Amino acid sequence: MYNSPSIAPPPPYAATSTYRAYNRSQANKKGISLLPLHLVHRILSLTLDQRSTPSKFWSDPEEERVRRIWALFRGLRGVNRVFWLVATSILRGLYLESYLSHIRPNYSSDPFPYESSHLDDPALGNADIDTTSTSVYEGRGRETAIFDRYIAVRVGQELRQVESSLSEEGEAIGDIFGRLQPTARIEDLLLSLPSTYIVSATSSPSPPPQGLPLPQSHMSVTLTPTWAQVYLHSQPVSSTRRGSKELVIEVRRIGTLEGTLKRIEDGLDDIQRRLAPWGGRVL
Incomplete structure (x- = not known):
């Protein structure tokens, strides 16, 4: 109640014609996903800020x-x-900083090899456009997927550690940076090779033919202490469908990942010039 005579009470609420028209246009557009991205980012960031969103249920920061x-x-x-x-x-x-600190000496890393971002998609926040059919993982770099796996491992480890001092970390982190990260980095670097050897993807729904150029989306690399094997898959590597794979070339590794990539390029060049057989080993 307003006690001061100099302050008038607010007028009674009544929906205006403008509001009614707006409300009708938004009748089928409901949900928090309609908020602008910067507001969603701010909301989720505040859930991690103990000072902005204090809790009375926890005493250990x-x-x-x-x-x-x-x-x-x-x-x-x-x-x-x-x-x-x-x-x-x-x-x-x-x-990110923690992830990069684990990269082995003489190895390179780029967790975000592609410039495009799903957050730039104009369809986000538009209820008239169905984006549910597009995977959130579509277009993700190979090392980006490894980075996301590292985050999953770290979050789980940290939770177990605060729940019990007897928790052990296991070997997941060592496996990521000893095997998965170098492999994924080379797979991303394949796109830096000339288009006569590697292309980004194939538009054909059928398995890619045996021959150059190879679609990077169907390729994988396996590393041993001495050798690097390049495989061609019948299905995209990111696909959940299982398919067959065949060896394209096997080359001897060189210290750095870029050095090994150069050996792969030389091996593909030998295949193109018929100096090496498909599925052969290049010393």
Whole structure:
């Protein structure tokens, strides 16, 4: 109640014609995904800020920090497509420095090899456009997928550590940087080779033919201490469908990943000039 005579009470609420027209146009557009991306990013970021969103249920700041990250990783990302992409972006920012600190000496890394971003998709936040048929993983670089796996491992490890001092880390981190990251980095670097050897993808729904150029989307690399094998798959590597694969070339590794990539390029050149057989080994 307003006690001061100089302050008039607010007028009674009545929906104006402009509001009614706006409300009708938005009748089928409901949901938090309609918020602008910067607001969704701000909301999710505040869930990690203990000062902005204090909690009375936790007294240990470190435990609360870890549990909030777990809630963002395991819970909030599943709200909708927009939340998934924004939450993943926040998590990548939190763990990027830690990820890069594990890269082995003389190895290179680029967790974001492609310039495009799903957050630039104009369809995000538009209820008239169905984006559910497009995977949030589509177009993701091979090393980006390894980075996301590292985040999943770290978040799980941190949660177990705050729950029990007897928790052990296991060998997942060592496996990521000893085997998966170097392999994924070379697979991304394949796109830097001339288009006479490698192209980004194939538009044909059938398995790619045996021959050059090879679609990078159907290629994988396997590393041993001495050798690097390049395989061609009948299905895209990112696909959930299983398919066959065949060896394209096997080359001797050189110390750096870029050096090994150069040996792969030389091997493909030998195949093109018929100096090496398909599926052969180049010393």
